Amino acid sequence: MRIVEGKKHRELSPEAFAELAAGFTKVALDLGTGDGSFVLRRARAEAETLCIGLDAVAEAMAESARRARAKPAKGGAANALYIVGRAEALPPELAGRCDEITVNYPWGSLLKAVTEPLPDVLAGLAACAKAGARVALLINLAPFQDPEQRDRLGLSELDAEIAAERLTPAYEAAGLKITEIETLLGDLPERTSWGRRLVVGSGRGTLVIESKKL
Ligand SMILES: C[S@@+](CC[C@H](N)C(=O)[O-])C[C@H]1O[C@@H](n2cnc3c(N)ncnc32)[C@H](O)[C@@H]1O
Incomplete structure (x- = not known):
């Protein structure tokens, strides 16, 4: 899957995603997340949930993805993940993963x-x-x-x-x-x-x- 980290994107392997998801008690997916602010707010409030925002437009998520990478004291949330993708072809790694x-x-x-x-x-x-x-x-x-x-x-x-x-x-x-x-x-x-x-x-x-x- 292609993930957004500020203005940059990178590939996250299925293994790396599985390892990341295993560290959380819940996985929540917001499909068509837009600017990703809903996901960032939720991630800040629910440390035990991996909060995923997915949208076809990477640029729209860039600012929230950048903020998520800051230190927690500065509003960051390491449990927020932004994926570039389309609802018509969702990453297979997400299959059977989401609690919400x-x-x-x-x-x-x-x-x-x-x-x-x-x-x-x-x-x-x-x-x-x-x-x-x-x-x-x-x-x-x-x-x-x-x-x-x-x-x-x-x-x-x-x-x-x-x-x-x-x-x-x-x-x-x-x-x-x-x-x-x-x-x-x-x-x-x-x-x-x-x-x-x-x-x-x-x-x-x-x-x-x-x-x-x-
Ligand atoms: C009106 S915005 C809503 C954004 C956000 N959920 C909110 O409430 O602020 C709709 C979003 O759906 C995304 N979208 C539309 N079709 C999509 C598709 N097929 N797959 C993924 N995202 C899509 C658009 O890129 C846009 O960001």
Whole structure:
């Protein structure tokens, strides 16, 4: 896997990753992590958890990856790991490793993959989870409410009712049991950078999907 360390990237071998992960009681993966600040905050708060942020865009994670490498007294967190990768081809080293997976405010191909959903991508995501792992998604509903934007992004209609009908069986086929679907207006369950940008003070709805790996 390709990992980000500030502006530089380097290869981390499967053996080195396994050795690193073995030093923690939990592994949490944030898919489509963006600027990685959510992962850095969590890593600072949970020293026993290996907190992994994965995104297709390495540059966006560079600053958080750089901060994570500082000494703990200066806000560093050696348990934060940033991986450059795509949801469509997740590193095989992650298979069956994660106790928790979050997908916060996805866009582009990731948004399409989790909402259509695209079975192969969803199965790849589910394959990273351990049995019983929590898989939680926060989805901005605004693009689904504008037919023009929906068409441009190649999305189908979506609200809590449609999600229950369309996503429940598809997620179950991928090995994920949906336990809760809820729409939040204005509330922000996770203060991620995009969550704050999209939701706070906007009245935009967030679809919360909680699921469990079977
Ligand atoms: C709106 S941002 C949200 C970032 C962060 N989760 C947050 O809440 O601040 C969506 C992120 O998803 C990433 N993304 C989109 N499609 C992806 C894919 N197929 N694989 C990995 N990351 C993807 C983008 O690069 C972007 O950083």
